[in-house]
Amino acid sequence: MTSTLPPLERGTLPLLxxxxxxxxxxxxxxGSFTQAAKQVFRTPSALSMQVKRLEETLGQALFVREARRVTLTPEGEVLLSYGRRLLRLNEEAVTHFLAPSLDGTVCFGTSDDVGSRILPHVLARFARSHPGVQVNVVVGRSVEMLERLDREELDLILTTTGNEGPAKERGEIVHAEPLVWAGLEGGVAARRSPLPLALASHGCPWRGMALSVLDRMGLAYRIAYTSESCSGQEAALQADLAVAPLPQGMIRPPLRRLDNETGLPPLDNSQVAMLCRPGAGAATDTLAEHVKAAFRELR
Known part of the structure; x- marks a missing residue:
């Protein structure tokens, strides 16, 4: 296939x-030039000038400027994906040569709903930049992770939490997204009465939020299926045995979000809290930064 670039331009593409x-x-x-300027220690006008030059370099509009915020154009979405990857590779390269060598062991605890979404990327990236650190991963219920952290069996944990609870009070919220009702696409479980539910065991914040809002609305329900893992809940949904409260980002075909047409009440946000054992060390702190970066990329 013949290139459409003039001969002089081939091999002389600009660097980002x-x-x-x-x-x-x-x-x-x-979503804001003002907020971003504070993060990168520049003025909003300087950022605006840099974006204009970047748009001229690429020949594409990257942002739609609205009254109170800016949003990405489709071309901007593509560049955001490339930009994150390029910055990540740059950080890994610099870290390899300049960062102090880390070693030791980090005991990392997470619930399965959280770990399955970011853990593969986090561990792969961390291993490339800090190969001398061994990471031991424990998967379990959020309440168990808190207990093991307090016993100093774990150095770093991720737990799901609602608007209240010990994890939110003690930890740092690193991710939040809507908790929504989910069911099988084309299924009938949401129309049954009493409403059949697939829930995690006692202590799960999603379970507590769902039952609380159903009780307040006076909607009849029954707990038809209980599972310690999200995969177990998803199996019940795929069999059209029940509906379940799940974070919006976890819903994949053949499941779908059940919106207002089902009459189900809205739920609060699901949040992920990160807690570190005091004095756990530099390797734990560095892994924690990798975790936060991975959640930023989910936004």
Whole structure:
């Protein structure tokens, strides 16, 4: 296939500057030139000028400027994906040569709903930049992770939480997204009475939020299926045995979000809290930063 670029331009494509990409990603993630300027220690006018030059370089509009925020164009969405990857590779390369060598062991605890979404990427990235650190992963219920952290059996944990609870009070919220009702596409479980539910065991924040809102609305329900894992809940939904409260980002075909037409009441946000054992060390702190970066990329 013949290239459409003039002969002089082949091999002379412009390079994307890492600082400009960092500014672009900050604007895209915050939705605001003002907020991004604070993050990268520049003025909003300086960011606006850099974005204009970047758009001229690529020949594409990257943002739609609205009254109170900016949003990405389709081309901006594509560049955001490339930008995050390029910045991540740049960080890994610099870390390999300049960062102090880390070693030791980090005991990392997570619930399965959280770990399955980010853990493969986090562990792969961390292993490339810090190969001397051994990471031991424990998967279990959020309440168990808190108990093991307090016993100093774990160095770093991720737990799901609602608007209240010990995890939110003690930890750092690193991710939040809507908790929604989910069911089988084309299924009938949501129309049954009493409403059949597939829930995790006692202590799960999603279970507590769902039952609380159903009780307040006076809707009849029955707990038709209980599972310690999200995969077990999803199996019940795929069999059209029940509906379940799940984070919006976890819903994949053949499941779908059950919106207002089912008459189900709205739920609060699902949040992920990160807690570190005091004095756990540099390796734990570094892994924690990798975890936070992975959640930022989910936004």
């Amino acid at each position: 500057d890492a600082d400009v990409l960092r500014m672009f990603v900050a604007i895209a993630e915050s």
